[in-house]
Amino acid sequence: MTTTPSTAPDTVDVLVVGAGPTGLLLAGDLAAQGLSVTLVERRPHGISNMTRAFAVHARTLEMLDSRGLADELVESGTSLSAIRFFGGLSLDLSGMRTRFPFVLITPQYEVERLLERRAGAAGVHFRHETRLTSLHQNPESDTVTAELREADGGTSALEARYVVGADGVRSQVREALGLPFPGTSVIRSLVLADVRLTEEPPGVLTVDGDGDAFAFIAPFGDGWYRVMGWDRMHQPADNAPVELDELRLVVRRALGTDYGMHDARWISRFHSDERQVPSYRTGRVFLAGDAAHVHSPAGGQGMNTGLQDAANLSWKLAAVLHGHTAFPEALLDSYHRERHPVGAQVLRSSGALIRLAMARTPLQRTARAVATTVLSTFRAASDKAIGMVSGLSISYAAPRGAHPLTSRRAPDLSLREGRLHPLLRDGAFVLVTPVGTPTPAAPAPLVHAYWKDNRTTALLVRPDGYIAWASDHPDPAALRAALTR
Numbered sequence: 001m002t003t004t005p006s007t008a009p010d011t012v013d014v015l016v017v018g019a020g021p022t023g024l025l026l027a028g029d030l031a032a033q034g035l036s037v038t039l040v041e042r043r044p045h046g047i048s049n050m051t052r053a054f055a056v057h058a059r060t061l062e063m064l065d066s067r068g069l070a071d072e073l074v075e076s077g078t079s080l081s082a083i084r085f086f087g088g089l090s091l092d093l094s095g096m097r098t099r100f101p102f103v104l105i106t107p108q109y110e111v112e113r114l115l116e117r118r119a120g121a122a123g124v125h126f127r128h129e130t131r132l133t134s135l136h137q138n139p140e141s142d143t144v145t146a147e148l149r150e151a152d153g154g155t156s157a158l159e160a161r162y163v164v165g166a167d168g169v170r171s172q173v174r175e176a177l178g179l180p181f182p183g184t185s186v187i188r189s190l191v192l193a194d195v196r197l198t199e200e201p202p203g204v205l206t207v208d209g210d211g212d213a214f215a216f217i218a219p220f221g222d223g224w225y226r227v228m229g230w231d232r233m234h235q236p237a238d239n240a241p242v243e244l245d246e247l248r249l250v251v252r253r254a255l256g257t258d259y260g261m262h263d264a265r266w267i268s269r270f271h272s273d274e275r276q277v278p279s280y281r282t283g284r285v286f287l288a289g290d291a292a293h294v295h296s297p298a299g300g301q302g303m304n305t306g307l308q309d310a311a312n313l314s315w316k317l318a319a320v321l322h323g324h325t326a327f328p329e330a331l332l333d334s335y336h337r338e339r340h341p342v343g344a345q346v347l348r349s350s351g352a353l354i355r356l357a358m359a360r361t362p363l364q365r366t367a368r369a370v371a372t373t374v375l376s377t378f379r380a381a382s383d384k385a386i387g388m389v390s391g392l393s394i395s396y397a398a399p400r401g402a403h404p405l406t407s408r409r410a411p412d413l414s415l416r417e418g419r420l421h422p423l424l425r426d427g428a429f430v431l432v433t434p435v436g437t438p439t440p441a442a443p444a445p446l447v448h449a450y451w452k453d454n455r456t457t458a459l460l461v462r463p464d465g466y467i468a469w470a471s472d473h474p475d476p477a478a479l480r481a482a483l484t485r
Contacts, residue, residue, distance in 0.1 A: 238271055
């Protein structure tokens with residue numbers, strides 16, 4: 001074994017571990033703010049088709065729009081105005097109040113392709129085929145030392161002011177911190193394969209089940225399809241051999257046909273867990289995406305939740321590293337305080353969906369029928385479900401006495417300067433006020449925009465698109481206090 005010679009470790013502002021969508025977005029955001037960022041990834045460089053995510057929801061598209069990526073991503077896939085779940089349940093998305101009233105079906109690697117291009121252009125230093133082996137927090141220097149191992153066995157040390165683990169369900173960062181990952185396996189022995197189909201399915205997304213089996217089919221867009229199947233009566237270990245005939249049988253039971261699947265280029269088993277780490281922050285180390293929370297694939301919320309973790313954390317790290325906040329610890333602590341409840345909510349909602357799909361007993365099937373009827377009949381119930389799955393209704397806890405809009409998502413407002421989302425692309429706060437309001441001094445980068453009409457409300461929008469402060473009748477002192485906070 002060789003060791004990379006060095007008298008002192010390299011030093012960066014942020015080390016990001018894991019080059020999936022979460023890590024790529026986070027690294028790109030930080031580098032775009034002028035920070036030095038190294039991203040290490042144990043896989044070789046290249047876009048892999050080994051992906052389980054196909055759904056990009058409306059809130060994620062809004063977030064990508066504020067980075068100038070959404071329109072190009074939409075061109076890579078197919079937009080669905082309704083989501084169909086197991087048991088005949090369908091949610092109509094066309095009424096969502098957003099520029100993206102649909103779910104985009106596109107492979108995860110398309111998201112990664114755009115985010116990697118952006119991160120590289122912003123100056124992120126990539127180190128592929130590199131594994132994290134240990135972490136050591138250094139209170140005396142306010143840094144973290146990471147020990148890394150290269151593909152050839154060589155080792156090196158890298159010193160960072162902060163480290164973010166976005167390295168998935170088997171996170172080496174989480175393991176190095178010694179953090180538990182409590183939870184259970186909700187589905188065992190799911191079979192995944194990439195196949196060709198002789199017959200084209202009638203819909204873009206095909207999903208159904210009968211309680212003892214369910215199946216899912218989604219297109220890559222190039223003639224290949226990702227197929228997933230589960231059989232209650234046949235659940236061998238993850239490492240048990242699997243053949244395409246086994247998957248064909250499951251798909252026929254769940255969907256009535258296997259659409260003539262053939263020529264599998266890849267097939268494997270896995271299990272789906274529901275787990276969440278107790279704390280998203282340990283000193284100068286943070287966890288995001290599947291390293292922090294993992295859940296069933298029902299609803300397609302996994303990748304979306306991880307990307308939104310990254311958007312929440314990136315602007316906070318940038319503000320602290322640039323010295324733009326008088327309360328750095330409170331701001332960094334707010335990452336866990338805001339995102340941990342969202343992760344728990346996704347565990348609950350995706351868990352409920354998969355349990356409905358797996359309903360077997362008469363009581364369970366009655367519960368599924370009731371849930372389907374309620375969501376199909378009552379608009380308030382369906383709107384709540386749509387807001388949860390799409391991410392549009394996610395909000396954070398607001399301070400006592402705050403304006404009702406505080407900590408809620410800001411829609412893509414139409415302003416005198418144009419849409420809100422493009423104004424967020426430089427990673428600054430956006431202050432929206434009535435025309436004629438003087439631009440105030442601010443401790444952090446600020447874009448000042450004006451309403452097109454005679455509205456009197458003032459909004460301060462965070463770089464991640466959430467409202468930090470609002471007032472129906474703002475005065476200069478209140479505005480100065482909001483900007484300071």
